[in-house]
Amino acid sequence: MKPLNQYIYDIEVPGTRQFANKVDQYENTIDLTLGQSGFDPPEYIKEAMIAAITDNKLRYTHNKGLLELRETISEYTFNRHQTYFNPENEIVVTNGGSEGIDDVLRTILNPGDEVILPSPTYLGYEPIIKLAGCDTKLVDTTTTNFKPTANNLEQAITEKTKAVIFNYPTNPTGTTLTYDEIASIVNVLKGTGIYIITDEIYSENVYERKHRSFMEFPAIRNQLFVINGLSKSHALTGARIGYVLSTPHLIEQVTAVHLYNSICVATPSQYGAISALKHGDEDIKKMSQAYVERRNYIYSRIQKMGLPVEKPEGAFYIFPDISQYNPNSFEFCTELLESEQLAVVPGKSFSQFGEGHIRLSFACTMQEIAEACDRLQRFLANYDKQVN
Ligand SMILES: Cc1ncc(COP(=O)(O)O)c(C=O)c1O
Missing domain, CATH: 3.90.1150.10 (Aspartate Aminotransferase, domain 1)
Structure with missing residues (x-):
């Protein structure tokens, strides 16, 4: 063979x-x-999915996802972080956060690139990076309360660095970053051309204070991919609803990867997601x-x-x-x-x-x-x- x-x-x-x-x-x-x-999952989410099936809403949707869902994601995101993503061209709905991570990495990586991972790290990133013929550079956070610092990131950057993946709150440690901690990281990365991928799938699971996001920093908007989804926030791991937020030219390419991967997300799940985001607070x-x-x-x-x-x-x-x-x-x-x-x-x-x-x-x-x-x-x- x-x-x-x-x-x-x-x-x-x-x-x-x-x-x-x-x-x-x-x-x-x-x-x-x-x-x-x-x-x-709450009843109204299941009802919305059932109604979609009953009403024969089982055809393909727009590759980026139903416009109504993208509008709802845009509003939900704005309400939480006062940051606007245009539903027309800055949002793509994916099969869970997982597909979003895969789409983004395959959009940006060339063989030989390096991706920095503050570690311990979620185990879903490295295999995709490796499959693209790239390497990971692990940054040890065990001596800094499981948080990456501006200093240890700066030291990890090389000519080969294509992206850094952040995941706060973090799987597996439960660590979060404050606004000031994100700001000091942003200072190191802004204007470098290095992509910032922020997997915020646990954004609704922050306990003592409000979740702060990398998206709140306009200076990195043109190098930023935000990954999120409803798996953890709305107890919907099996519905496979995730999304990527970025700038129009990057979302266009991520959508190209996504559409060859899966065309679109299951239509009943998308209707369930609209209901979840509108009524789930x-x-x-x-x-x-x-x-x-x-x-x-x-x-x-x-x-x-x-x-x-x-x-x-x-x-x-x-x-x-x-x-x-x-x-x-x-x-x-x-x-x-x-x-x-x-x-x-x-x-x-x-x-x-x-x-x-x-x-x-x-x-x-x-x-x-x-x-x-x-x-x-x-x-x-x-x-x-x-x-x-
Ligand atoms: C950090 C992180 N990102 C992404 C995912 C995948 O989420 P989804 O089920 O939406 O694909 C998980 C699942 O455990 C996770 O822990």
Whole structure:
């Protein structure tokens, strides 16, 4: 047979998947690996999707998505960040944030380019970069509270740097950036020609204060791609609704990639998204309150267990340091699953800078979180005894 794409072998099954495949082998497992809300989507979203099907709205839409949906995204974005994106030519609706990331990266990358990733990093970026024949440059954020600084970004930039991907609030650490922190990063990148890709899929999951976005800085507008979507904010991971915001000439090219990839997003999902964005604010608030309660509980339990941990300010993950027990997170998680049937994600899945940590999702029910904490506590108590 003829050889496959030469870069395909650079892609590994993600650590989360490798690990999730083991979960099914155990009974009575508590699964905190999932990056999705345990809430059901609100009724009015489902009704809008059902009505679309009943009314035979099952044809292709405009490649960029229904104009009404783009208008709704534009209004929703303006209400939150006082930044206007023209629904005609600055927005494209994609199959989840995932397709948006893929479309943007394939729009801008040439083989040999480098993309900077503040790390630990979401595991969905590197494979796409590798498939394009490009390299990642990981910036270690473990000594700066999991935040990239102007200084460590400046040091990572080379002639080959094509883009930097930011993801705040972050998967896996729950870190967010303040307006001033974004401003100092913007100062380094503005006018460099380097693309700024900001994946703000957790923008509605910021707990102590308002989410601040890179889009609030007009100086970088011509080098900026904003990725967002409804998967996390509206408990709609299966509806596959994401979107990309950028300037007209960049959106035109992203749309070209998107249309050859999938033509458009499923039409009933698009109608559901209009309803979600128009009527979802109260439900977002309710879910956020529940996540705060769960975050506070799991943070305090983990602290009491003596594991070093940052309090997550956003997203729905917590990322304690387990290296005092075992520096190998994959081994630690396997032992935890085998002895307590508790599934969590090894930190190494999020790059070498996540090693020595585990990621627990607190998007599930309070009951599951409480039981998970009991199991983790018991596991550590026994582990400690074995070590001593
Ligand atoms: C940081 C980040 N970006 C993007 C995605 C993908 O989102 P979607 O389900 O909208 O494709 C995820 C999913 O876990 C994520 O954590």
